[in-house]
Structures are given as structure tokens and as C-alpha cells.
Amino acid sequence: MGILSIIFIVAGLFFLIVAAIGVIRFPDVYSRSHAVSLTDSLGAFLMLVGIALHEGLSINMLKILVVLILLYILNPVIAHATVRAALRSGLKPWQKGDS
Amino acid sequence: MNIFLFCVMVSLTILIGAYLYRVLQGPTIFDRLLGHNGISTKAIILLIVMGIYFDRVDMFIDISIGYALLNLVGALAIAKYLEQKGHP
Amino acid sequence: MTLFVFWILLSASFDWIHLSLGLACSFAVAWLNSGHSPFAPKFRLWLRVSLYLPWLFYKIVQSSLHLSKLILHPALPIDPQMISVETKLNHHAAVVLLGNSITLTPGTITAEVDRNHLIVHAMDKVSKEDVTSKQMELKIADIFRDEKPDL
Numbered sequence: 001m002g003i004l005s006i007i008f009i010v011a012g013l014f015f016l017i018v019a020a021i022g023v024i025r026f027p028d029v030y031s032r033s034h035a036v037s038l039t040d041s042l043g044a045f046l047m048l049v050g051i052a053l054h055e056g057l058s059i060n061m062l063k064i065l066v067v068l069i070l071l072y073i074l075n076p077v078i079a080h081a082t083v084r085a086a087l088r089s090g091l092k093p094w095q096k097g098d099s
Numbered sequence: 100m101n102i103f104l105f106c107v108m109v110s111l112t113i114l115i116g117a118y119l120y121r122v123l124q125g126p127t128i129f130d131r132l133l134g135h136n137g138i139s140t141k142a143i144i145l146l147i148v149m150g151i152y153f154d155r156v157d158m159f160i161d162i163s164i165g166y167a168l169l170n171l172v173g174a175l176a177i178a179k180y181l182e183q184k185g186h187p
Numbered sequence: 188m189t190l191f192v193f194w195i196l197l198s199a200s201f202d203w204i205h206l207s208l209g210l211a212c213s214f215a216v217a218w219l220n221s222g223h224s225p226f227a228p229k230f231r232l233w234l235r236v237s238l239y240l241p242w243l244f245y246k247i248v249q250s251s252l253h254l255s256k257l258i259l260h261p262a263l264p265i266d267p268q269m270i271s272v273e274t275k276l277n278h279h280a281a282v283v284l285l286g287n288s289i290t291l292t293p294g295t296i297t298a299e300v301d302r303n304h305l306i307v308h309a310m311d312k313v314s315k316e317d318v319t320s321k322q323m324e325l326k327i328a329d330i331f332r333d334e335k336p337d338l
Contacts, residue, residue: 006103013110015255016141020117022258023137029129030296030308031267032121034254036137038293042251047144051151054100063160064147067167071140074171076290078136081178083298083308086129088182 008050015043029086033079040075044068104152111145132177139170235330236284242326243288246317251293253313266311274303274324281331288323 015038022035045068052064115138122134143163150159257265276282286297289307294314299306309315317323 002100009103009107013107015251016111016114018255018258019137020114022254023121023134024117025258025263026265028267029127029133030298031265031310032130032133033296034294034310035258036133036140037290037296038251038254039137040140041247041291041293044140044144048147051147054151055156060156060160063157063164067143067147067160067163070164070167071143072291073287074167075136075140076287078171078174078178080286080290080297081175082129082132082136083296085132085178085182086127087298087306 002054005050005054008046008053012043012046012048012050015039015046019043030083033083037075037079040071040079044071101152104148108145108148108152111141111148115141115145128181132174132181136170136174139166139174143167143170232330239326239330243291243323246323247292250295250314250317254293254310257311264311268309268315269298270307270309270315270318272305272307272318274305276303276324276328276331278331281327284330285324285327288327289318292317 019035019039022038023032026032026035048064048068048071052061055061055064118134118137118141122131122138125131125134143166146159146163146166147156150156150163153159257263274282274285276285282300282303286300286305289295289297289305292314294310295318296308297305298308307318309318
């Protein structure tokens, strides 16, 4: 049980680090939001599943799964709201030819 | 196991620093909002890992659920406000 | 009912004072909010959605591996573009599910929804293929094939 949860947590940490690099490297709001969504979908999933495996079968594991479901429902909503606000206020997306 | 969890906590904090760079530096205000969203996701995970580390998971998970819901309301309110205001 | 299960899950205490308090609270909230939303999902719909979720998760893993390859590439070979998609879904919940799935998949984000007309921001050619190939939309239309259209 310990080894499996360590593998899951390290994989999740890898995706979180990649997403942070992406947030720093990408050129504009829209592509940065892709990086944040990478964090939310796969990084948080792997981390929380690893923690739930470490915790074992109990009420806490169910609560961790509730947190996971909440993250999965709420995070697309927030990303969509941010991108829509950016689009409606007239921010132009970065094209390939720009600097 | 404890040392491993401690390393995970430290690296999560460093990642929060990376997002904080985006919040402070961001060219437009939406970058700052996005950085805030990323920081709060990291904070939820960090709270749960901290709960495992201190053996008080039952308490810290409730805090993180509340944090997730508050984060939703706050981010939605800011996004709606910026949409109404309408400047880049 | 669902709220009561949620209460039990959150409070994690099983003595009868807490249980009856939770029952009263969840009934009060359900009664206050009844008649607010006309859409009540049926059981077979939940079953089909839960059959759809593993496929969505496979898609998420595939595209996030692709996106992390893009991020770690030293030359940053991205080609972001806006594409507009016209869907044939005719149910509110179906459009919501489609938009959420598109946003949850890394590489594509729903930027604007107007009835069944979506504007999607895609990262490069491969992520664009995910949306324009209509695979996801066909699956969701298959889930909602028995429902009464309300859009």
C-alpha cells in the first residue's frame, strides 16, 4: 500500500510541476488557463488518489473522494468563467506569428 | 513516510511560489485571477497533505472542503465583476 | 435524499441527535428549493453518465500527456486558435456536460456558450482534432437519446 501511494503522489507532483512551468512559460491568458486545467484534472487527481490509498478504507477516504468530485465539478466552471470574462472584455488571443 | 510527506509539502509550497510570480507579474488582470485559482487548488492539496502529516485528517479535510467552496464563490464573483466592467 | 447522504458523509457521527438534525436540515433545504429546476435526472441517466466517465478519464490522461510534452518542449511549438463548434445536442444538461468535458480535457477550453453554439479555444492541431472529430458529442448524444428535448 505504501509503495503504490508513493508512486501516485510522485506522479501527481510531476504533473503539478509541469503545470507550474507551463504557467510561467506560456504567452497569454488563454494558453495559461490550459496549464492550470492540467493541474486540476490530472495532478490533483493523482495526488488525492495517492493520499486516499495511504489513508486506507475509512470515512476519511470517502471525504477525500468528495473533495476530488468537488474539484472536478468546480474547476471547469472557474476556468470557463475566467476565459469568458477575458473574451468578453476584448482581449485578443495570442497567434502564432506574434512575438 | 514522514520525511516523504515533508518533502511533498515543501515542493507544493515552492509551486505556490511559482504561481505567486504569475499573480504579481501578470500583464493583465485575468492572469492574476488565474494565478489565484491555481494557488487555491494547491492550497487544498497542501491542507490535506498537512492533515496526513499531523495525523488530524478528519479536521483538515473539512477545512479544505470549505476552502474549495469559498474559492468557487470568490473566483466566480471576481470573474463576473470583471466581465461587467469590461476592460482588458 | 442526496443531501442527507452528503450530511452523513461530512459530519461522520452516527448518534441519533446528529442524524435527526441532518434529516430535518436536508428536508428543509430540499423543500425550499423544490420547483426551482425543472430537470430531475433519472436513474438510467446516472448509469449512462457513470459509464461515460471512464472514457472521459482516458481522454484526459491522453491529452494531458500530450500537453505536458508541449510544455517541456524547448521550442514551445504551440499554435493556439479559436474554433467555433455547432452541436446538434438539444438538451440543457447535455450542453452543460459537453462544455464541462471540453474544459476538463487539457488543451481545450470552452470560452463561450450560446444555446448549442460553442466557441472553443484549442492549443494546437492535436487538441483541435479532439473537438472537431465530434467523438465526445456523439457519446453525449448517445447518453441523452431517450430524453425529451427542451432547447
